[in-house]
Amino acid sequence: MKDKVLIFDTTLRDGEQALVSSLSVEQKLRVARQLARLNVDIIEAGFPVSSPGDFQSVTSIAREIKGPIICGLARDVEKDILACARAIKPAEQCRIHTFIGTSGIHTEKKLRKTEGEILEIVKGCVRLARRHCGDVEFSPEDAGRTGVDFLCRVVETAIDAGAGTINIPDTVGYTTPEHFAKIIDELFNRVPNIDKAVISVHCHNDLGMATANSLTAVLHGARQVECAINGIGERAGNAALEEVVMAIKVRKDLFGLSTSVNTREIMRTSKLVRELCHMPVQPNKAIVGSNAFSHSSGIHQDGVLKEKKTYEIITPQSIGLKENRMNLTSRSGSHMVRSRLLDLGYSEVEAGSEDIYKRFKELADKKGTVYDDDLIVLMESKSSEDLKDRFVLETLNVSSGRGTIPTATARILVDGKLYSEAACGDGAVDAATKAIDRIVGYKIKIDNFHLEAVTEGREAQGRVSIVARSDEGVFNGAGTSTDIVEASALAYMDVVNKIARMKRFKRKLPAAAVNSAADKKSEKGA
Ligand code: KIV
Ligand code: ZN
Numbered sequence: 376m377k378d379k380v381l382i383f384d385t386t387l388r389d390g391e392q393a394l395v396s397s398l399s400v401e402q403k404l405r406v407a408r409q410l411a412r413l414n415v416d417i418i419e420a421g422f423p424v425s426s427p428g429d430f431q432s433v434t435s436i437a438r439e440i441k442g443p444i445i446c447g448l449a450r451d452v453e454k455d456i457l458a459c460a461r462a463i464k465p466a467e468q469c470r471i472h473t474f475i476g477t478s479g480i481h482t483e484k485k486l487r488k489t490e491g492e493i494l495e496i497v498k499g500c501v502r503l504a505r506r507h508c509g510d511v512e513f514s515p516e517d518a519g520r521t522g523v524d525f526l527c528r529v530v531e532t533a534i535d536a537g538a539g540t541i542n543i544p545d546t547v548g549y550t551t552p553e554h555f556a557k558i559i560d561e562l563f564n565r566v567p568n569i570d571k572a573v574i575s576v577h578c579h580n581d582l583g584m585a586t587a588n589s590l591t592a593v594l595h596g597a598r599q600v601e602c603a604i605n606g607i608g609e610r611a612g613n614a615a616l617e618e619v620v621m622a623i624k625v626r627k628d629l630f631g632l633s634t635s636v637n638t639r640e641i642m643r644t645s646k647l648v649r650e651l652c653h654m655p656v657q658p659n660k661a662i663v664g665s666n667a668f669s670h671s672s673g674i675h676q677d678g679v680l681k682e683k684k685t686y687e688i689i690t691p692q693s694i695g696l697k698e699n700r701m702n703l704t705s706r707s708g709s710h711m712v713r714s715r716l717l718d719l720g721y722s723e724v725e726a727g728s729e730d731i732y733k734r735f736k737e738l739a740d741k742k743g744t745v746y747d748d749d750l751i752v753l754m755e756s757k758s759s760e761d762l763k764d765r766f767v768l769e770t771l772n773v774s775s776g777r778g779t780i781p782t783a784t785a786r787i788l789v790d791g792k793l794y795s796e797a798a799c800g801d802g803a804v805d806a807a808t809k810a811i812d813r814i815v816g817y818k819i820k821i822d823n824f825h826l827e828a829v830t831e832g833r834e835a836q837g838r839v840s841i842v843a844r845s846d847e848g849v850f851n852g853a854g855t856s857t858d859i860v861e862a863s864a865l866a867y868m869d870v871v872n873k874i875a876r877m878k879r880f881k882r883k884l885p886a887a888a889v890n891s892a893a894d895k896k897s898e899k900g901a
Contacts, residue, residue: 423462437466460507474514501536519545548581575599673708848884
């Protein structure tokens with residue numbers, strides 16, 4: 376036990392409380408099932424007294440999920456503790472997590488209680504919780520700003536009253552690793568009954584130090600870390616579960632500890648949470664960001680091709696990704712371009728040609744990222760005719776609105792001849808793509824649709840990026856316009872023309888293309 380750090384996941388409680396719209400019972404169950412597959416030790420399933428919906432979610436999770444301990448949150452208030460006890464009762468193993476503010480600012484301004492009164496409340500509430508559940512956790516809220524003398528007395532009281540886990544929250548993300556380590560040291564040195572409880576930490580990320588503070592506390596004796604998938608949570612969020620777990624795993628030399636998390640489930644869990652919570656992950660986010668395993672610099676790509684460990688401290692497979700990704704850009708060296716072309720099935724002679732590398736550089740300077748379909752066009756085009764778009768959207772007319780059936784009419788030039796078609800759809804974009812399909816005649820399935828504003832204000836330009844598949848492979852398409860339906864249609868036309876080129880070249884994109892649009896799709900998540 377001393378060598379193990381318990382992972383207490385609070386995605387469904389602290390994480391969920393920070394969302395713009397709350398998750399449904401079914402959505403919470405989906406996350407809880409995945410957290411069980413991830414093999415976290417404790418799932419904080421919600422705050423039962425806060426709403427009937429939250430109560431229902433906690434109790435459904437308690438009923439269904441086996442393996443992890445199912446925990447509910449309760450203020451140090453009788454009705455909270457009783458509601459929590461009822462909600463978690465069906466669980467195989469359950470825990471009540473009770474808390475009360477202990478910093479001067481919380482006790483004086485929020486609770487308007489003296490320190491003596493707080494100690495009495497802690498004693499009474501932990502005892503009450505223990506009468507309903509054998510496993511009780513207590514948190515002195517805002518411990519990071521609580522005077523250490525009072526903090527020690529609160530912790531001693533809670534342990535005496537029966538709390539088996541003492542969680543030290545840095546509620547407002549105020550501490551630094553050194554400061555937080557000092558608090559943990561003081562508790563271990565000064566609280567006489569400290570050995571009767573597991574010390575847990577719960578760090579917020581307001582100054583960007585949640586993971587560092589949590590890990591420092593572990594080095595100083597904490598054996599439970601409260602964290603959330605993708606670091607979601609109040610304000611700047613909680614410590615990210617994936618960062619804490621992977622740091623302990625990758626730096627076993629430093630920590631000498633382990634967790635029971637099945638790290639191969641990390642990426643799947645991260646994607647589920649971003650999708651259900653509508654909370655995208657920044658591309659450069661540690662461990663789960665779309666760039667976390669992509670190499671762009673020519674020097675790095677060359678190093679990774681020779682020996683992955685040159686620039687990778689974590690294998691993509693260890694978090695459940697298939698492969699790393701090499702971004703082909705103007706910084707990529709000829710070695711990388713050659714390797715990519717070999718993967719696409721070209722011969723050594725074709726892939727190693729100096730002329731091809733020169734043309735690749737020119738294209739990359741113009742385009743930024745060069746995808747597999749671009750490389751194939753580069754290799755196969757014999758004349759400027761091959762580079763022209765076969766299909767050109769001339770006009771698009773869309774009518775949609777509340778109470779009407781969305782309808783679109785598209786006019787497209789096909790090899791210089793004008794065709795028009797109309798279609799109805801589930802929405803304006805669906806109608807537009809169906810009208811295009813009728814003219815083009817390809818079977819295309821959109822896997823991922825992403826809209827972002829590229830300029831600000833009411834007249835903002837919208838950029839639509841789609842990932843779509845046909846028999847020829849998986850393609851990225853992009854379109855920009857002040858009209859988002861038009862931007863979507865242009866992105867779709869981009870894909871249509873890529874497919875047309877593949878058909879002309881009688882080529883398909885390989886299914887397992889490392890740099891393929893399919894990887895991009897799976898990383899876009901939400
Ligand atoms: O940040 C915090 O203090 C909390 C407590 C309820 C543990 O979320
Ligand atoms: Zn919190």
